[in-house]
Amino acid sequence: MRTVLGHFASGVVVITASGPDGPLGFTCQSFSSLSLEPPLVSFCPARSSTTWPKIREVGQFCVNVLADGHAELSTAFARSGTDKYAGVRWTPAPSGAPILEGVAAWTDCSLEYEYPGGDHTIVAGRVHDLDSDASRAPLLFHRGVYRVAAPSPR
Numbered sequence: 001m002r003t004v005l006g007h008f009a010s011g012v013v014v015i016t017a018s019g020p021d022g023p024l025g026f027t028c029q030s031f032s033s034l035s036l037e038p039p040l041v042s043f044c045p046a047r048s049s050t051t052w053p054k055i056r057e058v059g060q061f062c063v064n065v066l067a068d069g070h071a072e073l074s075t076a077f078a079r080s081g082t083d084k085y086a087g088v089r090w091t092p093a094p095s096g097a098p099i100l101e102g103v104a105a106w107t108d109c110s111l112e113y114e115y116p117g118g119d120h121t122i123v124a125g126r127v128h129d130l131d132s133d134a135s136r137a138p139l140l141f142h143r144g145v146y147r148v149a150a151p152s153p154r
């Protein structure tokens with residue numbers, strides 16, 4: 001299933017939050033815009049994630065849409081139990097959650113719903129603030145490889 005569905009290309013986000021013991025974050029591909037009215041986004045944390053339960057506890061998080069040049073950052077935020085913020089520059093969103101330097105877009109959210117989803121859960125977040133930087137090309141993930149988008153010739 002992983003091999004077949006790896007053919008579905010996606011962007012990559014890092015979900016961040018300001019925890020009681022410092023900033024939190026994990027890399028996530030299962031992100032989607034969900035609703036305009038009310039403004040909602042969704043993503044799916046694995047039940048094995050050690051960071052998601054801490055972010056759930058905070059109840060507020062920022063979705064960071066990664067840009068070209070963020071492949072190493074994506075890998076760093078996918079490693080459990082490490083100092084994910086070593087050498088990472090960020091500024092706080094209104095919620096206090098980190099906005100990572102150079103991202104293509106971010107949405108600052110509060111936790112709205114969480115549903116069961118097999119070995120993952122399905123999270124809906126309400127968007128309170130957001131911004132984008134049109135000068136940044138998005139980072140893509142396709143068949144296990146990071147890629148950068150190029151315009152289709154036709």
Ligand SMILES: Cc1cc2nc3c(=O)[nH]c(=O)nc-3n(C[C@H](O)[C@H](O)[C@H](O)COP(=O)(O)O)c2cc1C
Binds near residue numbers: 012025026047049074
């Ligand atoms: C490109 C990419 C996409 C990922 N997408 C997801 C995802 O959608 N959901 C998820 O729970 N983990 C996803 N992961 C894995 C998590 O980043 C990783 O398991 C998690 O950060 C482990 O750290 P934690 O224990 O601190 O949560 C992805 C990893 C990469 C590299």
